[in-house]
Amino acid sequence: xxPLFIIVPLCGAFLIPLLSRLWKGLADxxxxxxGAVLVGFAVxxxxxxxxxxxxxxxxxxGWMPPVGIVLVYDSLTALVVLITNLVGxxxxxxxxxxxxxxxxxxxYYSLFMLLLAGLNGVAxxxxxxxxxxxxxxxxxxxxxxxxxxxxxxxxxxGFKYMVMGEVGSLLILLSVAMLYxxxxxxxxxxxxxxxxxxxxxxxxxxxxxxMLVGFSIKMAMMPFHSWLPDAHLSAPAPVSAMLSGVFxxxxxxxxxxxxxxxxxxxxxxxxPQFFNLLVGLGLLSIIAASLLAINQKDYKRLLAYSTVSQVxxxxxxxxxxxxxxxxxxxxxxxxxxxxxxxxxxxxxxxERQTGTREIGNLGGLExxxxxxxxxxxxxxxxMSGVPPFAxxxxxxxxxxxxxxxxxxxxxxxxxxFSVLTLGYLLxxxxxxxxxxxxxxxxxxxxxxxxxxxxLVMLTALALAFGLGFxxxxxxxxxxxxxxxxxxxxxxxxxxxx
Amino acid sequence: xxxxxxxxxxxxxGLYAIVLKRNIIKIIxxxxxxxxxxxxxxxxxxxxxxxxxxxxxxxxxxxxFVDPLPQALVLTSIVIGLATTALMLAFAMRIYEKYHTFDxxxxxxxxx
Numbered sequence: 001x002x003p004l005f006i007i008v009p010l011c012g013a014f015l016i017p018l019l020s021r022l023w024k025g026l027a028d029x030x031x032x033x034x035g036a037v038l039v040g041f042a043v044x045x046x047x048x049x050x051x052x053x054x055x056x057x058x059x060x061x062g063w064m065p066p067v068g069i070v071l072v073y074d075s076l077t078a079l080v081v082l083i084t085n086l087v088g089x090x091x092x093x094x095x096x097x098x099x100x101x102x103x104x105x106x107x108y109y110s111l112f113m114l115l116l117a118g119l120n121g122v123a124x125x126x127x128x129x130x131x132x133x134x135x136x137x138x139x140x141x142x143x144x145x146x147x148x149x150x151x152x153x154x155x156x157x158g159f160k161y162m163v164m165g166e167v168g169s170l171l172i173l174l175s176v177a178m179l180y181x182x183x184x185x186x187x188x189x190x191x192x193x194x195x196x197x198x199x200x201x202x203x204x205x206x207x208x209x210x211m212l213v214g215f216s217i218k219m220a221m222m223p224f225h226s227w228l229p230d231a232h233l234s235a236p237a238p239v240s241a242m243l244s245g246v247f248x249x250x251x252x253x254x255x256x257x258x259x260x261x262x263x264x265x266x267x268x269x270x271x272p273q274f275f276n277l278l279v280g281l282g283l284l285s286i287i288a289a290s291l292l293a294i295n296q297k298d299y300k301r302l303l304a305y306s307t308v309s310q311v312x313x314x315x316x317x318x319x320x321x322x323x324x325x326x327x328x329x330x331x332x333x334x335x336x337x338x339x340x341x342x343x344x345x346x347x348x349x350x351e352r353q354t355g356t357r358e359i360g361n362l363g364g365l366e367x368x369x370x371x372x373x374x375x376x377x378x379x380x381x382x383m384s385g386v387p388p389f390a391x392x393x394x395x396x397x398x399x400x401x402x403x404x405x406x407x408x409x410x411x412x413x414x415x416x417f418s419v420l421t422l423g424y425l426l427x428x429x430x431x432x433x434x435x436x437x438x439x440x441x442x443x444x445x446x447x448x449x450x451x452x453x454x455l456v457m458l459t460a461l462a463l464a465f466g467l468g469f470x471x472x473x474x475x476x477x478x479x480x481x482x483x484x485x486x487x488x489x490x491x492x493x494x495x496x497x
Numbered sequence: 498x499x500x501x502x503x504x505x506x507x508x509x510x511g512l513y514a515i516v517l518k519r520n521i522i523k524i525i526x527x528x529x530x531x532x533x534x535x536x537x538x539x540x541x542x543x544x545x546x547x548x549x550x551x552x553x554x555x556x557x558x559x560x561x562f563v564d565p566l567p568q569a570l571v572l573t574s575i576v577i578g579l580a581t582t583a584l585m586l587a588f589a590m591r592i593y594e595k596y597h598t599f600d601x602x603x604x605x606x607x608x609x
Contacts, residue, residue, distance in 0.1 A: 140580055143584060147588065147591075152595040153606050155588060155595060156606060162581075162584065163515060166528055166581055170508075170535055177542060178538075186566070
């Protein structure tokens with residue numbers, strides 16, 4: 001079962017170029033089929049994990065750990081795989097009509113499949129070097145996808161993104177090399193045991209620092225964020241949705257927290273300085289990126305800065321490091337993935353129908369594009385943490401965690417900038433969707449059906465995660481938070497005993 | 498210790514080229530330098546003085562082998578490096594077609 005998460009999209013990636021020679025439409029069919037199948041697997045995986053029937057460790061080729069490469073499916077992996085595929089499928093559905101403006105449909109789908117394979121692989125891998133390889137698969141696919149349009153701006157931002165992303169990847173590879181030199185093993189669980197036995201040496205701090213910088217570049221933390229707004233702006237909308245919703249979380253947040261919590265076994269009591277650094281980085285991202293977002297005239301760039309600030313919340317939650325804060329951070333991974341995916345797709349739907357991205361040139365779209373407009377409104381409300389939606393609970397838990405840890409200033413900042421989020425999103429809603437009805441002629445039409453289906457799907461998910469937060473917490477988020485808060489269970493689960 | 502410091506210096510040299518050079522091709526060369534530094538580090542990690550290549554010709558050999566695992570990892574990372582370098586050069590070519598320059602200070606149509 002576990003290898004299928006990687007095999008299915010990989011097979012899709014190689015079949016699509018072959019099959020699309022027969023008939024061009026097969027690229028759409030196969031791509032969406034793979035997306036749907038992966039959603040099925042992810043949901044089944046969560047259910048099976050809750051029922052306790054799924055084998056959590058798969059040894060590739062029958063070579064047992066710590067010698068062989070393993071795939072590990074625990075609750076944290078389940079959460080990450082779930083968001084990857086839940087956002088991936090609507091993005092693929094959206095692509096069917098989005099690609100009308102490009103040639104080379106099969107190339108796009110092939111790359112998208114590789115991206116999915118890489119993301120699922122990062123989440124599943126229980127081997128350090130293997131994780132790096134999957135990070136590179138996902139990253140290289142994303143560089144090519146960002147520049148897919150091959151216009152001047154897209155190439156420029158693609159190159160910028162690629163150089164920064166590759167420096168990050170090389171830093172990760174460097175730290176993997178040093179970790180191997182330090183522990184003589186590549187299996188993460190085995191590594192955790194060796195590191196526990198040896199204690200934290202200066203070398204492990206150096207490795208942690210290198211990794212933190214590498215992963216910060218991948219997740220666009222504030223000092224390293226400059227690739228993200230350009231890349232999101234230039235990428236095709238489904239790719240922006242994947243990048244912002246999933247990519248930075250899997251490659252950045254997930255991989256970092258796996259390494260920090262499960263491999264190094266750090267907790268707040270062991271390494272308060274490191275966790276304070278995370279809190280500082282998180283707050284910096286929240287504050288600076290929100291302030292940058294307010295002044296944007298381009299609604300896609302505004303969303304990109306908003307992503308940087310929302311990732312700040314996740315890192316803040318991880319940095320606070322107690323149970324509720326981590327629950328909040330993981331819930332935010334879930335809710336932000338769905339809502340930011342939704343917002344990117346909706347804003348692209350607006351761009352597609354009106355042909356502009358300037359907030360000042362638009363107005364009163366609600367009358368002509370009701371579905372797009374209302375999904376944008378609901379997504380914005382969820383993003384800024386208005387009560388019945390998913391975003392509310394994640395931010396609430398982070399703030400509860402901060403108060404519990406007696407970190408009142410971070411709690412206040414988190415609350416305050418949540419209001420600011422609502423502020424800059426309302427600016428878009430108000431100007432683009434409701435006022436200035438005279439600014440647009442009635443020529444603007446609602447987007448075609450597959451786009452609307454994708455939007456409605458993500459809106460429904462954002463609502464469902466909010467209204468049904470109890471089951472989501474019990475089945476998905478709480479078990480995943482336990483993996484992080486009790487760091488050594490991971491090694492025990494993988495190696496047994 | 499010396500080889501490790503040399504690797505780090507090579508890595509920093511590549512980083513210097515990426516951060517401070519203005520020509521895209523030089524940036525790509527800097528990137529390759531960084532990548533070679535990491536690969537070299539891997540090879541040094543597996544190295545052992547006086548050991549032979551890890552090829553088992555008969556059972557019960559008593560000589561020391563060098564660690565074969567980093568060598569396998571280096572092979573993988575060289576292949577990844579090939580892919581990334583190729584993609585970067587492809588970017589460079591397409592950027593030259595659009596902007597008619599390799600100077601990154603002149604490739605600035607995006608702002609903010």
